[in-house]
Amino acid sequence: MKSRLAEPQPSTRNLFAFLTATVSVLVLVPTDARVAFAQERTAAVGYSIPAGPLPQALNRFADVSGLQLVYDAGATRTLRTAGFNGKGPASSVLATLLSGTGLTWRFTSTDTVTITSPAALSGSLPADGSTVLETITIQGEGINNWNAPPEYAGGQVATGAKLGILGNTSIMDTPFNVTSYTSKTIKDQQAVTVADVVANDPSVRVYTNGLGSSAGVGDSFVVRGFSVGNYSVLIDGFGGIAPDRIIPVETMESVEILKGPNALLNGYTQYGSLGGSINVIPKRATDEPVTSVTTTYASDSQFGTHLDYGRRFGNDKEWGIRANGIFRDGNTSLDGQSARLGVGTVALDYRGDDFRASLDAGQIDQKTDVPTGSAGFGFASGIAIPKVPDLSKQIYQDWEYAGTKSDYVLGKFEYDLNPSWTIYGGAGYRRYDQEALSSDIYVTDTAGNATATAYYSPIQEDAFSAQAGIRGEFDTGSISHKVNLNTSYLFQTMNQESNYYGFYSFSTNIYNAPTISRPSTAGFSSNPPKYWDINAPAITLADTMSFFDDRVLFTAGARYQQIKVDVFDPDGSLSQGYDKSALTPAFGVVVKPIENLSLYANYIEGLQRGPVAWAGTSNAGEIFPPIMTEQMEAGIKYDFGTFTATASVFQITKPGSILTTDSSGASVFSVNGEQRNRGVELNVFGEVTANLRVLGGVAYTQGTLTKTDDGLYNGNSAVGVPRWQGNIGIEWDPQAIEGLTLSGRIIATGSQYVDQANTQKLPGWTRFDIGAQYKTSTFGNPLTLRASVENVTNKNYWAGVSDGWVTMGTPRTFKISATVDF
Structure with missing residues (x-):
């Protein structure tokens, strides 16, 4: 347009x-x-x-x-x-x-x-x-490819999102289901990590929370019934360089969630974005100076401070700097658990008439004592899922911990050759050091008796990501074209010591955990050997064609992606590997029959590195070739002016993993069969009236196993895919008290199966959150006071399932903050 x-x-x-x-x-x-x-x-x-x-x-x-x-x-x-x-x-x-x-x-x-x-x-x-x-x-609705899209009415979401190869695209012009949550939402909800933000979306559920879990992947999510790990989160459109475990969203301008596979748009991501992708946009200096100080408190006794500073310089304010510093420390709402978070980021940018550039750098230092387990809880076959323990009660041992230090830097530029053509590029680097001494718990009966397996996990990784391309606009007769030719490269190398997993086991109980002495890690090195190298170059071409005065938009493109993985033995010799390539096309169409109405449809594929055979199987550690998903989707969007509603139907198919038993009775992990998720989504956002805002929706997903080995599980429900998920959040400004905003949110999740045989099921759950915000002033400076309670009723619930492992929800948590703008 x-x-x-x-x-x-x-x-x-x-x-x-x-x-x-x-x-x-x-x-x-x-x-x-x-x-x-x-x-x-x-x-x-x-x-x-x-x-x-x-x-x-x-x-x-x-x-x-x-x-x-x-x-x-x-x-x-x-x-x-x-x-x-x-x-x-x-x-x-x-x-x-x-x-x-x-x-x-x-x-x-x-x-x-x-x-x-x-x-x-x-x-x-x-x-x-x-x-x-x-x-x-x-000002207006035009969206460029550099700045974050402007806010929609109500300020909770943006009018568009950065869709990888397609660049900044208006919600009404994209043939996909995408929501971009703004910094206003992040601040008003006192969000700390991406996990706090995605809690607003009915198509997304949090599997593990990086601040409270020892999971190596940190924050991990389920989007449209498929796993999306923190390592797969993009920073300003670049994959592979996001901080390890958690991304502090207080330093971000927006968090964008794209539902569905997205290989054409974003390319390969290490741990999978088959059900969707998450992109975070760093804060930039604004035309108005920014100087704010926020003090925070979260139960049980966690205190923090956030400093935010931004300025623009030059005759035309072409130079900008935005710096953020965060420190949090103290006990969480889970007995015995404490968490520390230190963050420092800086964003530099230059915006000229023809040339624009940015440089983002950050360091995150995070540690949690007494975290929940890496995978959570496993359950013995044949037993009924026991009652969930008290969420606030300590189940893990005092000596358990998980921590990481991440550093990242990302530089980008774009240069306008003329009004129609722009060249662009960028490169980023990420380094992290992660260490955990933790345990996973395998429950053996309904009384909560279990075996805990301790592991020591030092992991180090370096990653490099780069892109370059050219985009432009031209006409062929009455058809307008927006084309983008992009080349990208991602390199990752990981050091990991697999021999330290499961080095110690002990008996426990999830309702009354005994105190166990710390196991010795003498002789274990914190400098593990190289585990793998991944090289992933790609080239992408996409064209969005406009017909009938932008009433019809048709997008077609393809990405040629190579994935080369080399896995090493501890002595440095090559153990296994593969070198595969794939062509992933995509097509999308948007039709606007009347003003403010968009009908859309798409076909797109997803691509990720193949899975690794689980620990405990006879082929543990075996790495399988890349897997692909296919999505077909259609939907409708209507913008009422200050309120928008969208509806979509989709089908995603993905090769499935399965556990079988060989002739000797050993479990064998394999990629066999198919998982097919079909769903319907309804999303709403914006201002219903001048003082009432709504955000949320409903998602119905039917996950079905098909083409399984010998038809063993054909027709069964897929593991960890609830049929129903619903979120609805409301903000209300009482006219009687100027500056006051009251909010409430309901998050509901249906039951979900734990095993492929469908003999074990988690019950559904519903969580209630409430909040209040009051804007006033102190000594002539704007002051915003915020308070919220998450899980008001202190509901105990099993949160979700991934690969047969179950995690718990979070207990009732109080949050208070005060922000002063100078």
């Missing part, structure tokens, strides 16, 4: 600003004359712009009228409008929208309107008699 917004060139910017300010104070010119001037250039069309925030109303006006709007974003941020419904010339509609705001407007060309405030020109003049003007910025 061609942008409806234009920015003055640098050589004329001062002149443009001067002319804008001059004409804005010509209040002696009769309004009728200005209207007549506008009516000569616009025809009466229909508008449906609800009452609400003025910026969103102006965005809608620009979209319908096709006009370009130039105005000061800061001057409109807090203003509201009565809206407009009906037909009329653009001039009359705009006059109605601006009524009572104190702003004036004028056509400065046949398709450009300048909006300004006469008050902006008041005040004393400099000694030389010149006029000092406010910075003028361009």
Whole structure:
């Protein structure tokens, strides 16, 4: 879609600003004359712009009228409008929208309107008699490929997302189901990691939480019934370089969730993004200075501080710096458990007229004492799933711990060869050192008796990721094209000592755990040998074609991906490996039969490294070749102006893993059969009224095993795929108390099977969260107070299943914070 917004060139910017300010104070010119001037250039069309925030109303006006709007974003941020419904010339509609705001407007060309405030020109003049003007910025629904997409009405989600090879794309223009949660949502919900943010999405469930679990993958999720690990989270579109275990979202501008396989868009990711992908966008310096201090408290006794600083420099504010520092430490709401988190990030950027560049760097230091197990709980075959233990009660031993140190850096650039073509590129590096002494628990009866297997796990990894490409726009007759040719490369090397797994076992009980002496790790090295190298180069070509004045958008593309894996024995010799390649095509179409309505469909594939045979099987450690998924999806999206609803149906098929027993009675892990997930999703977000916002939806997923070995489990429900999942969050601003916001959220999950034979099942669960926010001031500085309670009823529940291992939910947790902006 061609942008409806234009920015003055640098050589004329001062002149443009001067002319804008001059004409804005010509209040002696009769309004009728200005209207007549506008009516000569616009025809009466229909508008449906609800009452609400003025910026969103102006965005809608620009979209319908096709006009370009130039105005000061800061001057409109807090203003509201009565809206407009009906037909009329653009001039009359705009006059109605601006009524009572104190702003004036004028056509400065046949398709450009300048909006300004006469008050902006008041005040004393400099000694030389010149006029000092406010910075003028361009606002509207146009989305570029560099900045994060703007907020949608209500501010909880963005109007678009960065879709890998497709770049920044409006929600209404993408043939996929995507939601981008904003920094406002992150702050208001006091989110710490990605796991806290995805709790808003009905298609996503958290399997392990990196702050509380010793799982090597840290935060791990299930999207549309398939696993998505923290290692697969992208940073600003780059895979393989995300911090280990957790990503501190307080340093991020947004968290984007794309549902479904996405090989074309994002390429290969190490631990799988077959059900979807998660992309985090780092904070950047804004035009307005940022200096904020946040103090936090979370039960049981965890305190923290977050410093956020941002500035822009230069004649045109072309240079920017954004720095964040976070420290948290103390006991969590689980007895005996404590967690420490230290974060430091810096983001530098340059935004010129033709050249833009950024550099992001960060360090995360995290440690948890008495974490929950890596895999959680396994259950002996044939026993009924026992009652979940008290979530706040200590089950693991005092000597258990898990910690990691991660460093990452990412540099990016893009250069406009001309108005239609841009070259871009970037490279990133990540290093982490992880160490854990922890245990997994295998429950043997309904009384909770179990065997705990301790392991010592030092892991070190280095990763390098790079991209380069060219994108451009051109027309062939009446068809417009947006093409992107991209090359990428991902290298990962991991050091890991597999011999330290299961070095010690002891008896325990999940309801009354005994105290066990710390096992000796004497002789174990914290510098493990090389375990594997992964090389993954790729080349991608995609084209989005526009027909009938952007009413039909058709995207087609393909990625050629190579994955080369070498696995080493402890002595450094090559143990096993493979060198495979795959061509993963994708197709998507968006049809807009009427304004604000989008119908879409897609076919896309997913690709990930093959699974590793589980510990305890006769072929433990065997690495299988890459696996692929296929998705077909169709959906509908309707934007009501300040409120959007989407619905989709999908089918994803994936090769399945299975455990069988050989003639000697040993368990054998293999990739055999297929898992087919079919589902329906409904999502809603935005402002229902001026003081009521809603965020959430419902997901129904039917996971079915097909083509299993000898048809053994054909037709059974897939492991860890609940039929029903629902989330609904509401924010309400009581008009009686200015500055107060009340919130509530319900998260519900249906029952799910633990084993492929469908003999063991976890019951469904529902969790309630509540919160409050109050905005005031202290010593002339804005002050925001926030308080929330997660799992209000202290519900005990089994959270989820992955590969037959079960994890628990989180106990009732109180959170309090205070943010001062200077």
